Amino acid sequence: MKRIFPWVVPGAVFAIGIAAVFAARLVPPSVNISSDTVSSGTSLSTEPQIRLMFVGDIMLSRLVGKEIAASGDWRYPFLNIASTTSSADITFANLETTVSSRGHKIGSEFSFRSDPRALEGLPYAGIDVVSIANNHIWDYADDAFLDTQRHLREVGIAYAGGGSNYEEAHTAALLNAKGTRVAYLAYTNLLPKFFTRPASVPASASYDDWARVERDIVKAKQEADIVVVSYHWGTEYETHHNVEQEEIAKKTIDVGANLVIGSHPHVQQEIEQYKNGWIAYSLGNFVFDQYFQPEVMESRIFEVDLAGKTIVGAKVIPVDMGRQAQPKVSGEPIELK
Numbered sequence: 001m002k003r004i005f006p007w008v009v010p011g012a013v014f015a016i017g018i019a020a021v022f023a024a025r026l027v028p029p030s031v032n033i034s035s036d037t038v039s040s041g042t043s044l045s046t047e048p049q050i051r052l053m054f055v056g057d058i059m060l061s062r063l064v065g066k067e068i069a070a071s072g073d074w075r076y077p078f079l080n081i082a083s084t085t086s087s088a089d090i091t092f093a094n095l096e097t098t099v100s101s102r103g104h105k106i107g108s109e110f111s112f113r114s115d116p117r118a119l120e121g122l123p124y125a126g127i128d129v130v131s132i133a134n135n136h137i138w139d140y141a142d143d144a145f146l147d148t149q150r151h152l153r154e155v156g157i158a159y160a161g162g163g164s165n166y167e168e169a170h171t172a173a174l175l176n177a178k179g180t181r182v183a184y185l186a187y188t189n190l191l192p193k194f195f196t197r198p199a200s201v202p203a204s205a206s207y208d209d210w211a212r213v214e215r216d217i218v219k220a221k222q223e224a225d226i227v228v229v230s231y232h233w234g235t236e237y238e239t240h241h242n243v244e245q246e247e248i249a250k251k252t253i254d255v256g257a258n259l260v261i262g263s264h265p266h267v268q269q270e271i272e273q274y275k276n277g278w279i280a281y282s283l284g285n286f287v288f289d290q291y292f293q294p295e296v297m298e299s300r301i302f303e304v305d306l307a308g309k310t311i312v313g314a315k316v317i318p319v320d321m322g323r324q325a326q327p328k329v330s331g332e333p334i335e336l337k
Contacts, residue, residue, distance in 0.1 A: 047308035048178040052226075053088035054261050054302040055319075056283035057096040058130075060114035060121075063289035064325040074117045077287040078125035080328035084301065084317065086126025089177035092184060093122075093286060094232065094263040095130040095137075095159070100147035103140030111139035116151045123155050129173050131186035133161025133205050134232040134264065138195055145202055160230065161186025161205045166198045169205040170212060172220040172227075180309055183224035185216055185257075188232035190264065207231060207248060214255050221256040225309040228259045234269070234282060239295065241269045241281035253277040258311060259304060267295045271302065271316065271336065278304060278314055278336075287325050297321045303333070 060068065060077070068076045078085070085091050097112035099119055105111045122130070130152065138145055145162065152159050158173040172183035187207035196206035207213050213229075220227045229252050234245050241262070249260040253274050260279040262269065266288070269281035284299040291297060301317040318331035 047310075048180070050177045050180055050306040050308075051088040052177075052182065052228075052259075052304045052306065053085055053091040054259075054280060054283060054304075055085065055091065055093045055127075056286040056299050057263055057266065058093050058122075058127075058287045059096045059112055059136075059289070060099070060118040060287065061097050061112035064287060065114060065118065067325050068115075068118055068121075074120040075124045076121065077325050077327070078121045080326050081319070082125040084329055086124075088126060088303070090129065090175050090182055091125070091127045092228065092230070092261065093127050093130050094134060094230065095132055095148075095152075096134055096263075096288075097136055098138075098140050098144040098148050099151045100140060100144035102147055103142075103144030105139060106141050107136065107139035112136045113140045113144055116147070119151055119155045119157070122157055127157060129158040129160065129175060129184050131161050131184075131230040131232065131263070132159045133169075133186040133188040133230065135188060135190035137162060137204065138191060142202060158184070159186075160184045161188070162203065164202045166196075166200055166203040169196075169200075169203040170216050172216065172223065174224060177306075180226065180306060181224040182226045182228060183220035184228045184230065185213075185220060186230040186232070187213060188264075190232060207233075210251070213252075217252065217255050217257050226259070226306065226311075227257040228261060229257045230261045230263065232264045233262055234265045236265055237267055237293075237296070238265055239267050239269060245269075245281055246279075249279040249281070250274055253279070261302070266290060268298065268300060271314075273314075273336070276311065278302075278311070285321055286319070286327055288321065289325060291323050297323070298330075299327060 097114045160173040163169040187205045195204045258277045262281045265282040268284040271280045280302045299319040305313040314336040315333045317333045319327045320330035321327045
């Protein structure tokens with residue numbers, strides 16, 4: 001029996017002028033959290049209890065960068081949320097920016113390049129691993145793309161979805177939580193194919209080559225107990241996932257993944273359980289400078305609880321991003337049952 005949990009997103013009128021800047025196509029209906037029969041295994045006292053957390057898009061450039069600089073604290077965006085996100089054994093995010101002082105702009109007018117010092121906030125917030133497979137990771141060409149990876153390594157944050165070559169881009173980031181191995185893969189189809197071909201140097205991972213994605217998942221499943229796949233996909237400002245997202249997500253779990261985490265729409269989309277896995281189609285913005293509509297300022301943390309190597313529960317924690325690019329918990333956790 002499927003249970004539907006209404007996640008009401010209040011409507012609002014676009015702020016004049018700002019809406020035009022971001023060309024929003026926001027759809028106002030409620031965002032639902034849906035669940036088929038929940039994994040109901042009772043955790044054994046001998047099994048370690050593990051908490052995985054997932055947050056949405058993090059962008060540390062543009063107006064966010066100005067807020068950070070004005071504060072004088074490179075941890076600024078995470079000061080009100082770090083106690084929550086750092087409570088997990090592993091926390092994952094989508095890093096929607098290059099991190100570099102080099103490179104030349106090859107992206108659109110909405111191109112992001114963040115001061116490397118801003119990465120100080122991620123380990124402070126307990127963020128352990130990020131996706132770098134998104135449409136902004138090449139905004140400042142190869143130098144900034146490679147610098148982003150180097151700076152992440154320097155602060156001890158793992159990454160997935162990009163590398164110095166195609167094979168690295170398709171290699172899972174492997175993390176260990178109390179003896180449970182968790183693999184993270186990341187993909188997007190929102191970059192030019194020039195960056196995602198087998199001969200690309202450096203390279204990003206695309207899900208257009210499904211046969212390769214399937215091989216990546218099978219390999220990750222051999223190396224890890226839990227496999228997480230991140231997709232940067234969908235339509236911006238649409239509060240419901242589309243048919244393609246659903247087909248890809250369910251195929252991903254069918255071939256062995258446990259969790260599918262989506263990003264790119266900048267608003268929340270549905271969360272559902274499929275077989276023994278969970279799909280979060282979009283968690284929305286987490287740290288961003290979009291303020292023109294309530295939906296783009298509302299986010300959530302998706303939490304998955306493990307007993308050893310088994311998913312035994314899931315919940316969402318409401319988050320308000322606010323106008324100062326400082327997310328904070330805005331409500332009680334909601335158990336998904």
